[in-house]
Amino acid sequence: MVNLEISLAGVALKNPIIPASGTFGYGREYAEAYDLDVLGSFSWKGTTAAPRLGNPQPRIAETPCGMLNAVGLQNPGMDAVIETEVPHIAEIFHGPVIANVGGFSLAEYAENCRKLDAVEQVAILEVNISCPNVHAGGKNFGCDPKSAAEVTRAVKAVTNKPVFMKLTPNVTDITEIARACEEAGADGLCLINTLLGMRIDLRTRRPLLANRTGGLSGPAVFPVALRMVWDVYEAVKIPIIGCGGVSSAEDAAEMMLAGAAAVEVGAANLKDPYACKTIIERLPAVCAQLGVDTISELTGGAHHG
Amino acid sequence: MVNLEISLAGVALKNPIIPASGTFGYGREYAEAYDLDVLGSFSWKGTTAAPRLGNPQPRIAETPCGMLNAVGLQNPGMDAVIETEVPHIAEIFHGPVIANVGGFSLAEYAENCRKLDAVEQVAILEVNISCPNVHAGGKNFGCDPKSAAEVTRAVKAVTNKPVFMKLTPNVTDITEIARACEEAGADGLCLINTLLGMRIDLRTRRPLLANRTGGLSGPAVFPVALRMVWDVYEAVKIPIIGCGGVSSAEDAAEMMLAGAAAVEVGAANLKDPYACKTIIERLPAVCAQLGVDTISELTGGAHHG
Amino acid sequence: MKKSFFTLEHARQLTEDTYEVVLSGDTSAITAPGQFVNIELPGKFLRRPISICNWTQDALMLLVKVVGDGTRELVRCVPGTEVDVLSGLGNGFDPALAGRHPILAGGGIGIAPLYGLARRMLEAGLPFTVALGFRTGKDAFYLEEFAALGCRLLIATEDGSLGTRGFVTDCIRNVPECDYVLACGPLPMLRAVHGLPQLTGGQFSFEARMGCGFGACMGCTVPTVNGYKRVCKDGPILFREEIVW
Amino acid sequence: MKKSFFTLEHARQLTEDTYEVVLSGDTSAITAPGQFVNIELPGKFLRRPISICNWTQDALMLLVKVVGDGTRELVRCVPGTEVDVLSGLGNGFDPALAGRHPILAGGGIGIAPLYGLARRMLEAGLPFTVALGFRTGKDAFYLEEFAALGCRLLIATEDGSLGTRGFVTDCIRNVPECDYVLACGPLPMLRAVHGLPQLTGGQFSFEARMGCGFGACMGCTVPTVNGYKRVCKDGPILFREEIVW
């Protein structure tokens, strides 16, 4: 028997597989397909203080081995989520939930996290300082170590829950941002969010996405994500949730060997709603092949060679 | 009849398709497959002052819709190239050649470019400040606007040939680097070089590449390259050679609509040695579909909508 | 929603770019005409959404217009090819709300879901007229299949080479007693139909670029009078009153 | 080098993980045993290099060991599948330089190119011995094919379940008059064979991860006594004297 349990900044998960924010809504649609209790956790859709309608259509484009999205953080707003979604989640998932939190100012991030501090099911706050699809006038908080640290501190000040900062890959040196978050008190990191990309429609000669650019995700980005997880693992001591292009149990194992304590699966869920379930079912066999009986041993395994 | 001719900083090319540096050697192997004179130009393998053996094996890994390489600028050195390869190129290709120039210091870049100034076949210098696979102690010149400008100035001072700076995508803001090169006198830009990535071998639990990381290229990176070409087109006035993931005539047209005056094709040549020839043959049909009879009209076409 | 493998039985060419594709497999997740399936194709990351034209207990019929690589590959599949399909997606038409003189209005490939809808309405004993629009007579397809239903069938082509010269809207105008529409087709057609003053209500089938097709990604949402709706889950059928252009 | 389509004729299972794959097509670019082909597989970006086991004017025979997705897909292809192949890559063995008592030494899947080599040497009237090594008797394949050539055939298995207990090197040692080797197999085997003091020369076939397979990318270069060489173009066969471990 392979032991799939892991611990993420003190939060015990029955296995390391977590559907990534924005690809799993608040769990409703997948609960129609399978019993969510097989999951280690899930990260809900990035939620902001006010409800957001998101960007105009089209928001989705296909790319080789991947996709672009420019959803633009469409969500019903934090109060509605706490009132309506949280009680519903209680019915469909009984493990610890990761709350992905969006924001446009330090104050908004702090206020969102403060509200979540009292929500029992939410075990981890995942603070998204990396969404490429919202225009807050200027760069992302995640593109600059100082801003990233400021958000971290603002959030840590208002919550007792572990805070994971979600980083963008669209930077020259992700380890610099990672270290800034660690020093500011982050309990963990999640990386990567999407790579900025675009497509042009040859017929109309216009950008395919109404928002012009979108976030690239899916298998295409896996080698980039893996490299960043490796680099950040060497740079910080706090746990990392590895994310980006994972679509099989083998990919998840590779991500853990690079340094991830847990693994988020995003775009793969959209192509195959059963992706996470299938990965979890295959994990014991992959661990056996790799000769480990406790999956957490994989974390960082490729660094000590 | 569609007119495929383009002009690149005053250099006339019979068509916009250029095999990318490092995927075409010095033309020898492809000349065995087809008549290179169908090409607009070709960019030879990144050449440094001293001969370089490159990195240890393995240097190549596969990724979803792409590949990683960590060749590490293996090349016979500038003098040997000028003595041996240039005369041979004269036999197999009669158009203007793009000389891709590597370097580890301002002095080396300048010296390499000075030597090439007298080489008649070389019409354009493509200065690679973006190779992710060489360790010059610290960051790439291409990761910092000041260093990028310094290299540009050093090179411009010693040559009368048009200088194109080849940029790395592994930066927070590529337009900043692009503008710095333009202000320092660059005649054009080439982007993108490869994205930094890695893979781990599950069996050995070690990085697959001996160099650990490698450069990601191929269709997977196309949306990232396209976005950067678009952004840089808005930021500068000098011509752009678009590069990254192009593998069809449609991709080339999309790259031109984003702002590229010419298009380099890299990894696609490795998968299909006839890739560039095939793309060139298909270009007239694609132009006809798009309703243009002069291909250069496509450049930046998606910006004016 | 059900994820299962279907076997391609045949792909039959109907016009220059349009094919009938028949797949066999478990259709138990399909509950209403106007729903769609989302099909995985080798080498494509995203699935391709295609309306259900008709279905039986163990077969699925689609009409596919080749517009790009994915649709081209689908119609080129040889019989026996296994295809991964998410079936029973979307809300579907509700014929029970279709009033007394409904017209089924389709344009181009948009006629696909109307065929299954017409068959279900016949079975339910509901009255209706069918109006189909094509660019030219050469682009028309499925006329015999619709004719064989025995319902009233009107046809319009833009060049007049078949039926009325003009658009589907012209057909509808020619049936003044018709007050309700069940429509599917290109956006300009939907919009024109939506604007017809004679209509008191209608159901309109929309398209959108989709990430998932089952409501999870918010990739396909459009504004409606009742807030944003997901074309894939809350649609693809929207009611006339709620549509925002 | 030639790029052309081959048609898969059959894939026959030989052991748990090893298959014989026969392709028909234009083999005119193949000039020597020990060359390889580079095969495109759907959904894989890089081609897969596979040694030419044997060839006729219009057919190509490969021995393929399934080690990952690409090789798995190749052996699963149904007869009639069209495969995009770059053929006639690499230098190949040169039997003319093989001395008076050459031995063809293969380990595991590395025996593949030796079969074609043996046939060419027979045709040329050159004398030789064949020594094949496998892990166990269960892993052995192509014994009958080699035996049918009528040449002297030695076999070693690590567990002694077939032939000599031990390695190919043990077979070679048992043939003291042998002074030259034509070898293909895993790296440790090549290295052990290379070190045998009885040998005065040899040709060794190497593997490397390849970007192109035709000499353009410098992905596969290895150091030799004569400078860096491309396994794909200057190899895969290297001479004993030039090899650097």
Ligand SMILES: Cc1cc2nc3c(=O)[nH]c(=O)nc-3n(C[C@H](O)[C@H](O)[C@H](O)COP(=O)(O)OP(=O)(O)OC[C@H]3O[C@@H](n4cnc5c(N)ncnc54)[C@H](O)[C@@H]3O)c2cc1C
């Ligand atoms: C609910 C719904 C029902 C549909 N029913 C049918 C049908 O019955 N018959 C039919 O032929 N077509 C139908 N379509 C359109 C069909 O989905 C597209 O033509 C198809 O996805 C194009 O794929 P491609 O690879 O050939 O083209 P490409 O242009 O290469 O596709 C690239 C990407 O864009 C998406 N895309 C392109 N065009 C459309 C479009 N019009 N709508 C949504 N996504 C698009 C593709 O799904 C893919 O992700 C329907 C679309 C929707 C949303």
Ligand SMILES: Cc1cc2nc3c(=O)[nH]c(=O)nc-3n(C[C@H](O)[C@H](O)[C@H](O)COP(=O)(O)OP(=O)(O)OC[C@H]3O[C@@H](n4cnc5c(N)ncnc54)[C@H](O)[C@@H]3O)c2cc1C
């Ligand atoms: C000159 C040469 C001749 C060969 N001849 C044969 C043969 O006759 N029969 C046979 O079964 N195998 C042969 N191989 C090995 C064969 O190429 C690999 O087993 C195969 O590429 C693995 O592909 P995969 O998708 O199954 O495995 P994966 O591990 O999924 O492949 C991933 C990537 O690694 C590369 N790769 C993996 N293993 C090797 C390897 N050992 N050598 C080179 N690249 C590798 C693949 O080409 C691909 O790019 C030869 C290799 C070379 C270089």
Ligand SMILES: Cc1cc2nc3c(=O)[nH]c(=O)nc-3n(C[C@H](O)[C@H](O)[C@H](O)COP(=O)(O)O)c2cc1C
């Ligand atoms: C449609 C879509 C919506 C997303 N929305 C969010 C979001 O709201 N918040 C967030 O932090 N990340 C969001 N992401 C990013 C993913 O959580 C993940 O970081 C990224 O897609 C890379 O993983 P993948 O390659 O497995 O998809 C979204 C991704 C997709 C595809």
Ligand SMILES: Cc1cc2nc3c(=O)[nH]c(=O)nc-3n(C[C@H](O)[C@H](O)[C@H](O)COP(=O)(O)O)c2cc1C
């Ligand atoms: C094997 C290989 C070697 C390369 N060597 C060089 C080089 O020497 N100099 C350089 O500027 N770029 C080099 N590149 C980068 C390519 O020129 C190109 O910028 C990149 O691969 C993106 O294009 P692609 O996706 O079409 O391959 C190399 C790429 C590959 C795949």
Ligand code: FES
């Ligand atoms: S396509 Fe994902 S919600 Fe509709």
Ligand code: FES
């Ligand atoms: S694989 Fe490209 S040079 Fe050998």
